[in-house]
Amino acid sequence: MHALPRTQHLQVVTPAQTDAPLIVFDQVALDFGAVRVINRLSFSMRRGEFVCVIGPSGCGKTTLLRLLTGLVKPSAGEVRRHGAPITGPARDVAIVFQDYAKALLPWRSVAGNVSLALEAAHVAKSERADRIRHLLAKVGLAQHADKYPGQLSGGMQQRLQIARCLAQEPALLLMDEPFGALDAMTRQTLQDEMLQLVQESGTTVLFITHDLEEAIYLGDTVLALRAAPGEGSSLAQTFEVTLPRPRDQLSTREEPEFLRLRRAAFDHVKDTH
């Protein structure tokens, strides 16, 4: 269905055995000039795992994502995917940015914006229209295919960006505070829709947020990073979330386990700020 990648910087990876971790951070450090932003960061992600990252601003959350796209290289240590170091952008790694208005192409229609990802994957022109219609239906934008991003609400623009990322059929979906700029109701709706979409497709997700409850509600694992790690590790604490799925905005948030994790996360933040 897809043409083979022609450009050299795209990684071609053969699927490894399924029980091996998809992503491994191995003692990763990153310097911005003389400042060490990330230090001795080690964690791994299973296939299909939903990992949320919280932490104060300046702790390198967004940089984590850039390391996974290969646009930024670690100063020390290694980021591995399927056991091989990440060297550059891969077609099946997608990013949803927080500033959807800047990440969309204002001169292209809704359908045209989704098409961009298909063009990058060299999907034949005859096939694109069908795929676009399908993807837009998935995110509830089927009625708006001919509109332009500037004519959509914030929530709809973010849905469009998610549709464009899904067009990449990502094995790994990176989300950088994707719902931070949306109102509370829209955010909850999008959280649930996104959870359903990634669970259907078995996508592995790294989700950055500064909203502790959002992290617990969405994640299987919540990683708390610290700013200015000094000699220590950037990873301050790991919370395992065992709440059952599918999750529900009301009942999940009322479960004792949710409340316990919420308390633990807030205590952690209070201690480290």
Add this chain to the structure above:
Amino acid sequence: MRALLDRLGWRGWVLPVTLLALAEAAMRINPVESDALARPTDVLNAMAQAIANGSVLSLSAQTLAAALAGLALGGGLGLAAGIWFGLSRAAADAASLSIELLRPVPSVALIPLSMLVFGFGFRMEIAVIAFTCFWPMLLLSQAAVRNVEPRLLEVARVLGFAWWERVLKLVLPAALPRIFVAFRLCVGIALVVAVTTEIAANPQGLGYALMNAQQSLRPDLMFAMLLWIGLLGWGLGAGLLWLQRTWFRHSLAQQP
């Protein structure tokens, strides 16, 4: 009726129409024989005659042909260089001193040189216009390319586009609205320089006709030419503005 008047912006017309009416009245009450002034009605008359006998049209064609050819040459080269310098900071740095030295040369100062090389005619006029249009097009398109939203470039890189695909699919379309604004500016400049060159040296087009009318003591025709040049510039500008609003409605809505 009121709505129609509002749409035409009637308030803007009150002052010029009143002044013209006063001038007409004053010159009728107190007739003056002047080589520098003409009654508004005489000016309109001269213009109607010039349009009727086709002279103003062929003169306009000469001026516009030179302006557009110069714009295509200078603007085209400026655009190509601007895109190049916008994409490559090394190229921009290498060229910046030369640009700063050459750019301030006033375009009219090139008329003697251009005349020496090309003689009278289209070619010398086109050369002067091209030189003038080159610089603003270069600098503005360079800025347009450089100011493309970095987030879009990141999106393109994450999607795995090759560099030339990034330029074709992201950078150029994103810079296009601002490049069009630069083009609109250059059309105005090209027209001004064309008329200037014709007044100063080149015996053709509207500028020369203007000079000719003045020297043959026809202030009515001179004012008619002046009015026509003004209308031409205004019409071109309004047309391009309309195109800009139609073509770049969606892009410019998000980047004011």
